[in-house]
Amino acid sequence: MPELPEVETIVAQLKQKIIGNKVIKVEVLDSLVEPKIKDLTPFRFIDVRRRAKYIIMCLDNGKYFLVHLGMTGLFYFVEKAQLEQKKKCYQPHLLATFTFNDGSILTHNSVRKIGSFRLMEEKELNMALSKLGPEPLDSEFTLGKFKEMLTQKSRAKVKVTLMDQSFIAGIGNIYAQEALYHAGINPERKIGSLNSTETKKLYESIILVLKEGIKHKGTSVDEYIHLEGAGENQKYLRVYRKKKCPQGHLLKKEAMGGRGTSYCPVCQK
């Protein structure tokens, strides 16, 4: 599922491929968006950004596409010369198509359609993003800041809190489990029970597993691929969808916050 590292990877590649290109045609298969895209073209993309798990595509007319990939959202960028031979890759589960003046296309696809693709004015965009917590890879996210944030949540379970987008942005079920294993913390622990050493370790582990994810261009389990193929981070996972931890201990799997959660009863205290 696309979390911070997956979205970061896609955004970096979109920047390379679409900034400055003139869009001459847009099709979005969503009854809420369709009326809004009348008379939108032509326009150019002037920037692509990430906030939490959202992709923000900035248009040169002051409008924005705010995209959430849900669990199965993908982008394909196809050069004009390859449109025919690559049909099988970009046709299934098609939700949106941008056609550029050089004949290349950008498509958005999603098997389960649990995501969103909205055209917004700046005010709406800021409203939609206003409730998100801090970015874990920002320089402003310091250990001191993290400790201060945790004091507001002392009775909540640590795993559920890491996945709370209003608490901290961009962490989902994969990287929450990976960070907790790396930090040696049981996902069911209450925030208030973490001592100073554990808090520091968790802070460092969050940053480490997210950076690992970006370095490997995301985790390709189920549908996720980036614009140039599959990610590699699934090769480096420690507990997510695993039977044993790297130490060889049998993992436990329990539902937490309605999500499957694997953890090691030996390594994670």
Added chain:
DNA sequence: CAATCGTCCTGCGGGC
């Protein structure tokens, strides 16, 4: 305030 549940959606794998 915390936690859970239902909702959206569809492919796939397990079980019989």
Added chain:
DNA sequence: TGCCCGCAGGACGATT
């Protein structure tokens, strides 16, 4: 062999 069931889960709103 084929079919049905349930699981996978990000975000959000309602409920406990």
